[in-house]
Amino acid sequence: MENKSHALAAGIFVLVVAAMLAGLAVWLTRDNANYEQYELSTRDGVSGLQPQAAVRYKGVAVGKVTRIGFDPQVTGNVLIRIAVNEQAPISPTTFAVLGYQGVTGLAHVLLDDAEKPYPELPPGPSGLPRLPLKPSPFGKLAEQAPAILTQVEEATRRINQLLGDGNQQKLTEALSNIGQAAGSVNTLTQRLDATVTQRLDPALAALPPLASDARQTLQSLQQAGAGVSALAADLGKTTQRLNAEGGAIDQITLGTQSLARAADQFSNTTLPRVNRAADDTSRAARQLGRAAGGITDNPQLFIYGSGRVPPGPGEAGFAP
Structure with missing residues (x-):
């Protein structure tokens, strides 16, 4: 009887502790926020x-995925239903994309805003609003994998x-040629060093x-x-002196x-007189010349004067 009472007490204790742990878990995981479905x-x-x-x-947890299924409107499409905190700034520019966490392969939904609003999508059969879902980088990579x-x-070919x-x-052969070229370069380098x-060093020393x-x-x-x-x-000063009033240039100008x-x-007075005297002298010289010529032709002029002497016997024109 005593063993049964101990077992009953232990069972009641376990049930109470389990109930307390369940209540604690519910209290810790309670969420009083309001969510909107998309x-x-x-x-x-x-x-x-x-x-x-x-x-x-944008990296801040605002909700969770509530359901994953197939879209009844479009055959082959996957339909994802999410619950988003009503305080999240969802706007017409908001879009969704799948993100992957590290190497675990676990995915989550990322919401972000575009520069321009997207065309509004019609709601599905459930009446919930739909957000545009852009292809993820992993999905793009999978699409481009065949190419x-x-x-x-x-x-490879x-x-x-x-x-x-x-x-x-x-x-x-090309590597061998490159090796030979490297040897030639080394030789050229040595020649340049010697030069x-x-x-060059003596020339630099003479600089x-x-x-x-x-x-x-x-x-x-x-x-x-x-x-x-x-x-x-000095030339400027001399030029100033020459150009000064009453200076050498003015005196030369006056002279x-x-x-x-x-x-x-x-030209106006003396030269005409000289010309007249020269003319008179020329006339006198001509008259003197004519007189000398007459004397030369007829020396008898000094005895008989200037009259013509009648021809004598034996002379032309003699008349007895």
Whole structure:
């Protein structure tokens, strides 16, 4: 009898503890938030998505997946029903996409906003509003997988052609040529080093004296420039003095004007007189010439005068 009472007490204790744990679990998992139901329809696969999966808006948990099935309106589409907290900023620009968590393959629903509003989708048979579901990156990759595999096969075929026996021999020859070219480059480098050591270094050593000479030449040119500047200043002063009123240029101008007036006076007064005297002298010289000619022809003029002497006997025109 005593053993039965202990077993009954232990059973009652276990039931009470279980009830308390259940109540604690219910209290801890209670959710007093209000949710709004939305539906998502997609033709892509939803591998890794399970009911009760999280729904996140820009990374913040705002709900969960309540049901996954098939869309009765579109054959082959998967219908996902989600519950979203009414405080989540769902707007006409909101869209959904499936996200995958790490390497586990578990999927969840991501909500985000686009730059422009999407066309409003008609509600399904249940009357719940629908959100546009964009293909996930994993789904795009799965769609592009056949094309990627085809490109990989083509690239592999071309690589095999490139690495054929003939191309390998050509590649070996090319590597040998590259080695010879590298040897030639090393030889050229050594020659360049020798040239730099034997010719360029002495030339560089001669540059400082040359720079010193150039500096001295520049100083001489600067001094000569200073002298030229001083000479130019003196010439400027001399020019100012020559151009000053009553200066040498004015005096030369006055002398020239006086000389011009004297030349005009000589031309107008003295020169005509000289010309008349020259004419008189010329006439006198002509008369003197005629007189000398007459004397030469008839010397008797000094005795008989200027009258004509009658011809004598034996002369032409003699009349007895």
